[in-house]
Amino acid sequence: MKKTDPRQAKPTRVLRELLAGEDILVSPGVYDGYSIRLVEKMGFKTACTTGAGLANSRMGVPDVGIMGLTDNVDACRMIARSVSIPVMADADTGYGNPVTVYHTIQRFEEAGVAGVNIEDQVSPKRCGHMAGKDVIDMREMARKIEAACDARRDDDFVVLARTDAIAVEGLEGAIRRARLYASAGADMIFADAIQGEDQIKALVDAVPIPVSVNMGFGIRNRPTTPLVPIRRLAELGVRRVTLPRMLPAAALMAMENALAILKDSIPSGEVVDRPDLLVGIDDIWGLMGQPEVKTMEAYYNDLDGVDLAPANAPLESGTAV
Known part of the structure; x- marks a missing residue:
């Protein structure tokens, strides 16, 4: 029997090429085998795990930092191995200080994901659209990003820096952080709970690396980022859009x-x-x-x-x- 051909390209390399392409990269959020298989079946070129979706579905708890590193990595490993498209993972705060982040990155890379996002929230973190968030010193976060980049064995592994500073320091504070994180080696930036097209455009114009935006795709009662058509996001210069809550909400x-x-x-x-x-x-x-x-x-x-x-x-x- 002829064996199934192995992947012709590493997921990390595929993701890098997609990010370098002309089309905006649409990445639905997945949380189990059904959702990731459906994303691939429907022709999407990549996916991302939803940290909230994993915490909710895997443990039955809210996204407030209860799910730990091992639970997250184990879930991401099963998701990534189920499909041929690249999957990025939500690594929350990196589970500690820069040294912890170093080891966290290696665990996720070994699990087969094509990249991770790390956020600058104080631990325990909160879902990005919850009130009561706080952020760490941006210099400490820069060191976390540096550690993440140093830890990866594959240079194509994507390190996305997420900042939750808009809720605490406003847009100017978030942009200052984004610039610092880019200089620390981040491959992509994501400002969570960003408020509308003007702020998105300002962030895109201010940073030298690709910008990712989180969209709710019709989820009601989100008090933060308004819904913006994906085509409009592309016109604003956004390189990647994630829809982390869409599939869990549809399934529920x-x-x-x-x-x-x-x-x-x-x-x-x-x-x-x-x-x-x-x-x-x-x-x-x-x-x-x-x-x-x-x-x-x-x-x-x-x-x-x-x-x-x-x-x-x-x-x-x-x-x-």
Whole structure:
């Protein structure tokens, strides 16, 4: 049986080439095997893990720094190995000081992700759209970025510096930090909770590295970044847009609807058959690679196809038996 061809290019190199291209890079947020496989199936060229989505779905807790390094890396390893597209991970604050960041980067790189983002929040961090955030000294964050860049074994591994300073120091403070982080070696900058097109344009014009922006894609009641069309973000000079909460929010809505229908069907005695709400089992199997497994099983379970000639060949003189 012909083996599956290995990846022709490293995920890190693919991501670098995408960032250097002309089109804005759209990176949906993923949190499990279903979501990452769907992103690849739908033709997106890259994805990012959502730290909030992982903390919520994996541990059942809010995104307030409870999920640790090991849980995060383990989840990212399973996600990255499931697809051929590059995946960037959310490494929160780097889990400590610059020395801790150094080791954190190596763990994520070993897990197979193509890059990480590290934020300048005080630990324990909070979801970027929550109130009550605070940030560390920007010089300490610069050292964290420097440590992250020194730690990577692959120079193509992307280090994204995230600043949450807008909520604390305003746009000018965030830009000062972004410039310092770029000089420390960051490959990309992300100012979380940025307020609208004017601030996005100001950040893009002020820093010498690519800018990434987080979009909610229709999530209601976000008090921070307003919704901006992706085409407009590209016109503003944004190189990458992430949508970390889109798939978790869509999944929650779909699951709640399905459970409500199930609950209503119990007293009524009706059979629930809703192909408009639920995919079929063949769809699930196809998404997760079951047809390929069946093909492999058919081949390797075919004992009649084994060539017995080597076993029946005469032993050479002097061969030990």
